[in-house]
Amino acid sequence: MGYMPNFLRVIRDNIVKIIPENSWLFKRMALVGFKIAARQKHKRRTSMKIDIPVVEHCNLSCKCCTAFGPLAKEYFLDLGTYEKDMKRLAELTNNILESVCFTGGEPLLHPRLTEMFDIVRACFKDTDLSFMTNGILLPKMSVEFWENCRKNDVCVSLSRYPIQLDIDEIKKIA
Numbered sequence: 661m662g663y664m665p666n667f668l669r670v671i672r673d674n675i676v677k678i679i680p681e682n683s684w685l686f687k688r689m690a691l692v693g694f695k696i697a698a699r700q701k702h703k704r705r706t707s708m709k710i711d712i713p714v715v716e717h718c719n720l721s722c723k724c725c726t727a728f729g730p731l732a733k734e735y736f737l738d739l740g741t742y743e744k745d746m747k748r749l750a751e752l753t754n755n756i757l758e759s760v761c762f763t764g765g766e767p768l769l770h771p772r773l774t775e776m777f778d779i780v781r782a783c784f785k786d787t788d789l790s791f792m793t794n795g796i797l798l799p800k801m802s803v804e805f806w807e808n809c810r811k812n813d814v815c816v817s818l819s820r821y822p823i824q825l826d827i828d829e830i831k832k833i834a
Contacts, residue, residue: 707758710749712737714776715765720794720823735765739772743779750783757784761817762791768801774808781812790815796823798830806834 716735749757760780767773773791780789795818809816816834818827 707756708753709759709761710757711761711763712742712776713763713765714742714767714770714773717769718765718794719769719796720766736770736772737776739775739779742776746779746783755784757787759788759790760784761789764792766794766797767791768793768797774805777808777812777814788815789813790817792817792819794819794823795825795827795830799826799833801833809834 714737717733762770762773762776764770768791770776777789780787789812791814793816798816798818808814818825818830
């Protein structure tokens with residue numbers, strides 16, 4: 661019982677941070693052999709990373725999709741709501757976030773994604789900004805899209821699926 665795979669340790673450590681010590685789940689974890697460290701050992705968070713799902717649907721139908729993109733109805737995050745929320749988040753965090761990552765579904769399906777980049781950058785000057793994509797739409801993106809990515813220092817995170825992508829061509833376009 662002394663061996664616990666690393667992923668279980670990570671799960672345990674995260675559960676301990678969010679559930680009350682007097683809860684049923686906390687007590688059961690102790691019974692099944694999770695050695696639960698005292699809460700005092702957990703450091704207070706000094707920065708935040710956030711993921712923003714800007715769409716729910718996707719242009720692929722991957723069976724292993726953890727975002728349920730193949731099942732989701734078409735949905736686009738409303739730009740007005742998003743801008744209001746970013747401004748409020750900037751107030752609450754003193755304009756400090758470690759990173760913002762746009763996700764989905766497939767975020768490149770959102771017709772106003774570059775405007776969202778501009779809004780984040782206006783609220784959070786030094787935040788790492790990225791989006792996660794399957795890459796299929798990257799070669800079709802406009803010059804204006806790529807200029808906006810450069811202007812806002814946006815990192816493209818490419819998820820690797822068993823599909824044919826010309827990565828070198830995408831890098832050249834970017």
